[in-house]
Amino acid sequence: MSRPIQAGAGAAFALLSALLSALLAAGCAGDDAGRAARVFDPDSVPEAFARSTAALMWPGATRAWQVTPEGDLYAGEWQVSFLPASGPAGADATAPAIDAGSPQTIAFEERWLPVAHWRRVSGDVRWDFEAVALPGPAASDTGLVASVRVTATNTGTVPRRASLTAHLGPPRAPVFVAFDAPEPPRAALRWSAAVSPGTVAGWIAERGRPAPSGPDAAWNWTMAPGSTRSLRLVLPAYAATARALSAWARAPHDQRAAEARGFWRREAGRGARFRLGDPEVEAALDAARITLLALRERRGQAWVPIGNPFQYRDVWLRDGARAIRALAVLGYTEEARGCCAGFEGLQWPQGAFLSQRGQLDGTGQALWAFEQALLRPAPDDSVARFAAAAERAWRWIEWQRGLGRQAGWEFGTLLPYGDPRDAELVRAQLVGNDAWTLAGYRATARLLAAAGRGADAEAVERSRAEYLGDFMRALDSAPARGGVGSHDIPPSWQGIGRDWGNLAVVQPCGVLPSDDPRAARLASRVWNAAGGAGLASYGPTDTAQSYVGADLGTWALLAGERAAADSVLEALLHWRTASGGGAELFSRASRDFGANLPPHGTSAAALASLLRDALLFDEGDTLRLTLGARERWWNGSRVERAPTRWGLLDLAFRRDGDTAEWRWSGVPVWAELTLPPGRRLAAPPPAPLRQGRTAAAVLAPPGTRRAEVKLAAEAR
Amino acid sequence: MDPFQAYDTAVALARSGQDLASVPWFRRALADAPDQYWEAHHDYATALYNAAFRVRRRHGLEVPETRSAWERAACMRTGLEEFAASESLCREPADLAALRDRRARVLHVWGLRWDALAELRRARLADPSDRAMAVDQYLELLHHPERGAPPPGGTASRHARRDPAIGKDPP
Numbered sequence: 001m002s003r004p005i006q007a008g009a010g011a012a013f014a015l016l017s018a019l020l021s022a023l024l025a026a027g028c029a030g031d032d033a034g035r036a037a038r039v040f041d042p043d044s045v046p047e048a049f050a051r052s053t054a055a056l057m058w059p060g061a062t063r064a065w066q067v068t069p070e071g072d073l074y075a076g077e078w079q080v081s082f083l084p085a086s087g088p089a090g091a092d093a094t095a096p097a098i099d100a101g102s103p104q105t106i107a108f109e110e111r112w113l114p115v116a117h118w119r120r121v122s123g124d125v126r127w128d129f130e131a132v133a134l135p136g137p138a139a140s141d142t143g144l145v146a147s148v149r150v151t152a153t154n155t156g157t158v159p160r161r162a163s164l165t166a167h168l169g170p171p172r173a174p175v176f177v178a179f180d181a182p183e184p185p186r187a188a189l190r191w192s193a194a195v196s197p198g199t200v201a202g203w204i205a206e207r208g209r210p211a212p213s214g215p216d217a218a219w220n221w222t223m224a225p226g227s228t229r230s231l232r233l234v235l236p237a238y239a240a241t242a243r244a245l246s247a248w249a250r251a252p253h254d255q256r257a258a259e260a261r262g263f264w265r266r267e268a269g270r271g272a273r274f275r276l277g278d279p280e281v282e283a284a285l286d287a288a289r290i291t292l293l294a295l296r297e298r299r300g301q302a303w304v305p306i307g308n309p310f311q312y313r314d315v316w317l318r319d320g321a322r323a324i325r326a327l328a329v330l331g332y333t334e335e336a337r338g339c340c341a342g343f344e345g346l347q348w349p350q351g352a353f354l355s356q357r358g359q360l361d362g363t364g365q366a367l368w369a370f371e372q373a374l375l376r377p378a379p380d381d382s383v384a385r386f387a388a389a390a391e392r393a394w395r396w397i398e399w400q401r402g403l404g405r406q407a408g409w410e411f412g413t414l415l416p417y418g419d420p421r422d423a424e425l426v427r428a429q430l431v432g433n434d435a436w437t438l439a440g441y442r443a444t445a446r447l448l449a450a451a452g453r454g455a456d457a458e459a460v461e462r463s464r465a466e467y468l469g470d471f472m473r474a475l476d477s478a479p480a481r482g483g484v485g486s487h488d489i490p491p492s493w494q495g496i497g498r499d500w501g502n503l504a505v506v507q508p509c510g511v512l513p514s515d516d517p518r519a520a521r522l523a524s525r526v527w528n529a530a531g532g533a534g535l536a537s538y539g540p541t542d543t544a545q546s547y548v549g550a551d552l553g554t555w556a557l558l559a560g561e562r563a564a565a566d567s568v569l570e571a572l573l574h575w576r577t578a579s580g581g582g583a584e585l586f587s588r589a590s591r592d593f594g595a596n597l598p599p600h601g602t603s604a605a606a607l608a609s610l611l612r613d614a615l616l617f618d619e620g621d622t623l624r625l626t627l628g629a630r631e632r633w634w635n636g637s638r639v640e641r642a643p644t645r646w647g648l649l650d651l652a653f654r655r656d657g658d659t660a661e662w663r664w665s666g667v668p669v670w671a672e673l674t675l676p677p678g679r680r681l682a683a684p685p686p687a688p689l690r691q692g693r694t695a696a697a698v699l700a701p702p703g704t705r706r707a708e709v710k711l712a713a714e715a716r
Numbered sequence: 717m718d719p720f721q722a723y724d725t726a727v728a729l730a731r732s733g734q735d736l737a738s739v740p741w742f743r744r745a746l747a748d749a750p751d752q753y754w755e756a757h758h759d760y761a762t763a764l765y766n767a768a769f770r771v772r773r774r775h776g777l778e779v780p781e782t783r784s785a786w787e788r789a790a791c792m793r794t795g796l797e798e799f800a801a802s803e804s805l806c807r808e809p810a811d812l813a814a815l816r817d818r819r820a821r822v823l824h825v826w827g828l829r830w831d832a833l834a835e836l837r838r839a840r841l842a843d844p845s846d847r848a849m850a851v852d853q854y855l856e857l858l859h860h861p862e863r864g865a866p867p868p869g870g871t872a873s874r875h876a877r878r879d880p881a882i883g884k885d886p887p
Contacts, residue, residue: 170775177775179783185775297784304786315785346789349796350831355785358827400830409859416829417861427861494862 040130042107042117047578050591054106054116054579055309055599056133057294061144063178063237064294064309065133066597067116071103073131073146075237076178076310078189078201079171082150082164086125089159089222097163098123107578111280112287114264114294115257116579124156125223127164130253132260136236137244144237145248147256151230154223161222166191166233168201168215175595176311191217192242203234203245205253267293272331272642274615276633284573285330285611287580291604292327293335303335304342308584310597317346317355317362318423319602321369322547325508326605328373329612331641336373337380343369347389351396358419361501363393364436364443368508371443376618377643379450387447394444394460397437401467411493413470423500428492432501434471438464439509471511475518488521498539499526500548507554510619514558523552523564531588533564534571542589546575546582550606554613557627560694562677565628569614572607582607616651618644622699623671625662626653634660634676658682661708662700671700673707682712719748723756730759735767736781750801757802758815764795765822792826813843817850829858 051069058064063075073080087097100120109115120127128151136145154160168189171177192200193209204217212218221229234249251259268286276282296303297313305320306313320339327336343366346353353366370386397415404412414434419427441464448457474493478486483495489505489512491497503526505511506519523533526549530537533556536549553568555561576582581599586592614628616639623644629637634655642649646667653662655676662673673689675681675696685691689707690699700707717725726741742760749756768788770781782788799819806812820835833854840847856863 174775174777177777177779179779181774183772183774299786304784306784313784314780342786345786348789348828349793350828352828354826354828355789357825360827403830403833407855407859412859416858418827429861496862 040107040109040117042103042105042119042578045105045107045111045578046576047105047107048575048591049577049583049586049593049598051593052103052106052118052578053597054108054118054577055294055581055597056114056116056131056144056146057290057309058133058135058144059293059296060298060303061133061135061237061294062180062297062313063144065131065144065146065235065237066310067106067118067131069102069106071106071118071120071129073148073235074171074174075144075235076174076176077181077238078168078186079174080202080233080235081167081169081172082120082127082129083167084120084122084125084127084150084152084162084164086122086152086154086160086162089161097161100125100127103129105578108287108580109261110283110286111576111578112268112283112290112580113261114290114579115260122162124154124158124160125162126153126155127151128153130257132257133237134256134260134263136238137240137248143240145240145245146235146237147249147253148233148235149230149253150233151228152221152223153228154225157225159222159224161220162229163218163220164231165216165218166202175597176313179313186239189215191215192245194242195246196242198241199239200242200245201236201239203236203242203249205232205234205249264290270331272329272612273638273640274611275638275640276630277635277637278630278632281573281611281630284576284580285608287576287599288326288604288608289330289332291581291599291601292323292330292608293332295323295601295604296335296339299342299345302341302345303338304345305339305601307602308597308600311595312584312600315342315346315355316359317343317353317365318359319605320355321365321372322602322605322609324369325372326608326612328376329616329643330608331643333373333376333643337382340370340373340386341382344386344389347393351392351394353393356420356422358421359423360415360418360420360433361430361436363397364433364438364440364509367393367440367443367447368436371446375446375450376645377648383447384451387444387451387453390440390444390447391456391460394441394463397440398463401470411474413467414474414493424491424497426492426497428494428496430492430497430501431475431490432504434467435501435505435509435511438467438471438511441467442510468511485522485525488518488525499536503536503548504551507551507558508619514555519555520559520561523555523561526552527564533567535568535575538585542587544575544586544588546572546584546586546600546603547606550610553610554617557610557614557617558624560696562628562696565610565614566630569607569610569628572603572610612642615639616642616644616649618646621669623649623664623667623669624674625651625664625671626674626676629653629674629676631677655679655711658711659708660711661706663706666703666705668702670702671704671707673698673700673709675709675711678714679711680714682710685709717744719745722748723759726763727759730763730766733770735763735770738763739767751805754802754805754811754815757798757805758818761795761798761802762818764791764798767791768795792822795822809843813839813847816842817847824854833858 053069054067056065065073065075084100085097088095100122103118103120106118116131118129131146131148133144133146136143152162170185189201191202191212193204193211232253234245268289295306304315305323307319324336324339346355353363355362367390374380374383401413411429417429424430445457445460486495489502491499491502526536527533535544538545553565556565577598582603583593583598584600585596617624636654639651649665651664672692685698688701692699722741723745726738729738768791771778772781803815816835816839820832824832836851
């Protein structure tokens with residue numbers, strides 16, 4: 001498709017071109033003109049999906065900018081569409097112009113640092129876009145502003161005419177809309193380049209430029225070979241006054257970009273550090289940190305975790321709990337606890353925690369999240385308050401179990417039927433609801449104990465043992481009933497529904513031990529249906545789900561199924577955008593996520609949790625180290641300031657020839673050390689070490705800080 | 717504006733589907749006359765329940781009217797408190813039973829099955845006339861969810877002295 005360039009007379013452009021060439025030759029290039037500099041090439045960054053997109057977010061902001069696959073920007077109210085084009089200059093200036101196509105890739109620097117780059121090409125002219133988002137001029141937390149720089153480069157050998165139109169308009173076929181977007185949409189969207197009354201949707205940071213009269217701002221240049229031109233736009237997520245945007249735009253784009261880089265590097269750096277000598281994995285973990293930190297909104301003094309910056313800008317207990325756990329184990333203790341405070345707002349008067357109707361797993365997930373965040377690295381001062389909330393929830397469940405006991409039905413003491421309209425997608429008594437509730441009981445006991453209420457904690461533990469007995473009886477009788485998963489762990493006690501909450505029964509719910517054969521059969525069934533270990537399918541085999549099967553990865557770590565666990569991690573690493581985010585659901589064949597835009601918070605949480613658990617696992621009474629450490633990481637890795645149940649922990653491990661060495665902060669429990677992949681002990685471990693539960697592990701007594709063993713190659 | 721005018725405005729807004737907009741008017745009405753009319757508390761509770769499920773079209777997409785589940789939970793917490801306040805003021809057995817029926821329905825829709833059953837039983841205690849069947853049907857649903865059953869609620873709700881007809885099935 002092509003269209004004529006809107007430009008002045010050819011002679012004028014020829015003159016301008018000559019002047020520019022002279023200036024460039026004299027080395028006077030400024031922001032508006034210059035030789036092509038070495039620029040970040042977004043198309044060199046891996047992108048797993050067929051269409052590329054990115055999210056420019058900020059913690060607490062109520063909107064985020066999406067860089068769309070077409071290279072436009074949309075934050076839920078209006079769209080900023082860019083129309084770059086180029087054509088011949090000089091005598092051929094009336095020839096049709098070539099419109100730039102969509103960008104191939106929208107990438108963040110290092111595939112995690114939220115400075116977005118994308119590139120469009122129209123003939124010889126390359127258009128490089130760079131965008132960052134930062135808090136804007138508004139006093140409230142809504143004021144996210146994007147600074148966008150567009151740079152055109154004539155890569156050809158002859159002068160070219162280049163034009164760019166930036167259009168403000170309603171979104172084309174939006175897949176999300178901001179909750180507070182006016183309806184009907186704002187009629188008059190306009191740019192401003194000078195302080196003027198009223199609010200505007202965009203600011204053009206060019207001195208002396210006349211303000212465009214409508215929603216279109218246009219630039220027309222004649223460009224000498226090798227020359228560049230650039231412009232800068234400032235885009236508020238909410239309409240803002242021209243004066244406020246003008247003030248914000250006084251800081252040049254490079255400064256804003258530096259501020260964004262600095263902020264996010266500090267944010268990524270202040271959590272637990274994982275120095276693995278594996279840049280791809282470390283970048284993926286940093287991308288997960290950024291996603292988790294940014295996907296939080298304020299509610300008064302508290303925070304709530306949200307599912308996604310766009311179509312899932314809402315709160316789900318099932319997703320938020322995962323985010324809280326991931327934040328907690330990554331060392332963002334304050335953020336994780338702030339989100340726990342937000343979860344308090346989801347407790348109902350009866351004691352239940354409920355975010356969406358029919359989703360009864362929420363109570364157990366909330367209690368589990370409290371325990372995950374409040375007890376690492378040491379109990380928080382607020383633990384008594386959360387223990388009391390957990391106790392109310394526990395009493396509510398026990399009251400229900402009592403009614404069920406009186407009824408005398410099969411499954412009467414298990415949670416009643418749910419109709420979650422999601423996940424298992426069935427009306428039935430869901431196994432995952434009971435598994436999560438049991439996890440909630442364990443969490444309640446731990447919280448009560450930490451609050452100094454030992455007797456209450458024991459009462460909860462006793463009730464958990466009874467509940468677990470009911471669960472196991474129902475599970476043991478599943479084969480006789482038949483249905484989906486009856487020989488492993490079914491999605492519902494009625495044997496119907498899709499696999500979802502049942503995948504969490506071993507981990508993180510801790511209801512079954514990892515060596516229970518039903519867990520292995522479940523993993524086998526789910527992975528066979530998906531074509532192998534890695535991501536699970538949801539519904540059709542072709543539909544991959546990025547996080548629901550991640551718990552099977554943790555199970556595999558604990559069960560010694562190291563290759564399977566690594567396949568899950570590898571899949572999570574692979575299926576990411578060039579900006580580092582994971583999509584929730586997508587087609588394996590077409591690599592398309594449809595309207596389910598990345599990044600998804602739970603995908604980030606799954607990656608972070610699995611990676612951390614592969615190095616440090618502290619859910620039981622033993623600290624497990626290097627359960628899933630990859631061969632490359634054994635070249636010498638360090639984990640620093642990692643919160644655990646026994647305080648902040650540092651870990652270093654290395655394999656040097658036939659020797660493996662671990663150094664870690666002493667803990668008051670046994671530590672299980674897993675050997676490097678493909679290795680076994682060459683000899684019995686030296687005292688005080690002991691052989692572990694598998695041939696690939698040794699045990700170190702409490703207080704140990706260093707261990708070294710001799711290795712031999714594992715027999716193939 | 718006196719509390720009666722505020723109440724009439726609130727009900728008019730709620731009847732026209734503007735549940736969230738009705739909330740401050742209900743608050744205003746109840747602030748000035750908190751303990752006089754059970755109907756006002758009941759209608760406020762119903763408006764909050766409806767607000768939690770209300771959707772509207774924005775930019776061609778159907779989206780919740782409330783910002784997020786956090787706000788919807790807040791609606792329901794306040795709504796349940798208002799149901800309780802309404803019950804404390806209600807004297808007629810048939811009205812009391814209807815109130816408890818409504819509360820049972822709310823709890824059922826959100827998935828709190830045993831709580832819904834308990835409310836149905838309490839409704840039967842208030843007005844035993846025709847609620848035994850409702851309780852039995854709900855028990856059957858709890859026992860055999862795969863078979864399905866009608867939602868809770870006895871026919872006595874038609875006896876409610878004031879039914880603003882703003883209760884609705886969730887979308």
